[in-house]
Amino acid sequence: MRLSRYFLPVLKEDPADAQIVSHRYMLRAGMIKQAQAGIYSWLPLGFKVLKRIEEIVHEEQIRAGHIPMLMPTLQSADLWRESGRYEDYGEEMLRITDRHGRDMLYGPTNEELITDIFRTHVSSYKDLPLTLYHIQWKFRDERRPRFGVMRGREFYMKDGYNFDLDKAAAMHAYNRHLVSYLRTYERMGLQAIPMRADSGPIGGDDTHEFLVLAETGESEVFYDSAVTDLSFGDRAIDYDDVAQCQSILEEFTSKYARTDETHDEALFNDLPEARRKVARGIEVGQIFYFGTKYSEAMGATVQGPDGKPVPVHMGSHGIGVSRLVGAIIEASHDEKGIIWPEGVTPFHCGIVNLKQGDEAADKACENLYEQLSNAGLEPLYDDRDERAGGKFATMDLIGLPWRITVGPRGLKNGVVELTSRKTGESEELTPEAAVAKVILIYAGS
């Protein structure tokens, strides 16, 4: 993309209403524009990151054997009356009436809808196990939306639902989700720690929340410092392997890590003092096993081998896709702006032309642009006629991990400059070598 043809409304000054760093940078980098309290338009740059995160979530869900689909945002109140949650959910549910006076709602979650789909089409134990998911906009009418996209009323979320014949099978689905989530967050450059949590209005006994440690997190968390040494890494995983999923779950959840809701002071104090950490975290996902709560209320049963109806065991699992955009920035920024992890960056490499209009510089930039594009990467070429300072400030703010700087002085010696946004270190390379290096960096993903 050429910056002169893009829509990137960056701001020099901090918007007054943005309190936390991710919100400030998202506004300043032209990623979002607030439409109402807790409701945002996603401008092109923000939209790219949102879609990139969504793509990673899809890839990892599909890898784990889960099946993508799409359910509507507007749902019928009748379905929610059936589960009993129409009354229970309270003011957070946005209720709407259509022209015929029918009660509807903007879905805050989809257990009812998915259960309805399941009971209509699945009747045999042979069709299990089954895990369906979708990524869709949700609405929860928060009392006080804040922190930009991290606590909006409208938010984009992946929610998935597993249907299994018995508790053991459902627990494997639970474990499988935990493993796939570990992988998902790591690909985004995040460490998200699974913590024993509280199930809230969804109900159920087993649940873990995934927390990204950050000073601005809304939850207080207590953990054994040893959990931060754990890393999923590049290990091979067979999602059908019950024992393997179980052992990974144990590896990542056996150390003490809890939110304030489930914190146990006595257990915590058993840890050596140096390992007891109290910090704050941003919740970026949660997994639940809730047994037959919805299947019994809504008649979601299958016929077992003996011909008798059995209510299915279910779980649900969520990843806050839009919230992750903010969470990643909270976890990865400096005083100049955002620093995107390579996995989610909106553009792979910036190209800064220090002398737009200089024949050699223009040509060198065009060549870089073409070579990077041909390699399947997406560069952002700043071809505006602006001072170097402004160009660098914009690049630093929007946080592309790599930048190639081209100027007539360097070109005299046949070199351009390749700079890491993260370390700030630059090296002088021939244009060909710079391109090769950037291609190599992204080769894995």
Add this chain to the structure above:
RNA sequence: CGGGGCGUGGCGCAGUCUGGUAGCGCACCUGUUUUGGGUACAGGGGGUCGUAGGUUCGAAUCCUGCCGCCCCGACCA
């Protein structure tokens, strides 16, 4: 929902106390100049001062209602 605060060009703000018909910086447009870390100069466009009503010769300014937004708390992906 309780407590507090704020609505003045796209963004950040002054002007409100003490009424006299709107100003600054950034951004934007034109020209010249400049260009290696947010160039300089000159000219220019853009605001029924959130909204409705009231007081007054006259309201951004005073009074009342409404709307919107933000912050602190209790709740949530």
